[in-house]
Amino acid sequence: MSKLAPGTYIIVNRVLSPEDEMLAITFNGQGKTATVTPTTAASGAQRWVIKDYDAKTQYVTPADAPGLQAAWGSGVVTVLPAGGYVWTIRKTDEGYTIQDGGVTQFWGLDVAHPKSPVTIGAGTATLNEKQRWLFDKA
Template sequence: MQFKTFVNAVALALFAASVHAKVPAGTYSIVNKVPSSDGLSRAITFNGEGQTVTVSFDDSTASKQWIVEDYDGKAQSISPVDGDGLQCAWGQDVVTVLPAHNYVWTITQNEDDPTTYTIQDGGETVYWGLGATDVNTEVTISGEKTETGEQSWKFVEAQLSV
């Protein structure tokens, strides 16, 4: 009977870990699940310090590459490859890039599509998302969870061009 209890406990722990899996630390292009109105992939784009993060057509340029680093067992920071000492931060209902100051996010694998993740604040109260399928759309921060895909992101390993 003790063996069965042990096996059940291990199975439950593995299930819980898989449901709340975070993206591994690394360098990525962060692509929205919903393509543009032209059917093309849109990646989060760094526009400079103090600027709002937008999406533009996905390619391997440095402005579309992001470093994800573990902060603790749950939260992670997101920094632009070509923005030394900067991190994604919470602006006025949008994602902005500011000097690093322990700005952290909870990046959680989606249950319905394990190839995608949601990005939320550390307290998991708001979501990164898009309000339109156009390029140059601002990455917004909203407390409303939607089921239409604009809050789902793919983390594609970076293939930085030179």
């Protein structure tokens, strides 16, 4: 599995919405949960900057708010003031996974529906597609 190159991306879930829309992770403000919204409503809030922390982990920062980072909230991705929140982003045959630094918990969706929160939880034995992401250069 290879590490994602640093850059600015739109992060899209592998599963389409019931209306066949691609859903991208969306920044909703400081202290708020990241959700997914259709890429057809593309905005700056869907752009995320990926920067290396070390050889294994990376920061995920909203492009519109460089002083913030994606952090671990109460079972969801919450955007907080930068504090060294790091993630392991790796490419697999089925797309990318985004996991905590210890590689035990995954970013995913409970349901692939607009405004659904991006969750953090244990992976399934075969990692369902809702825990797989595509990174499109912004």
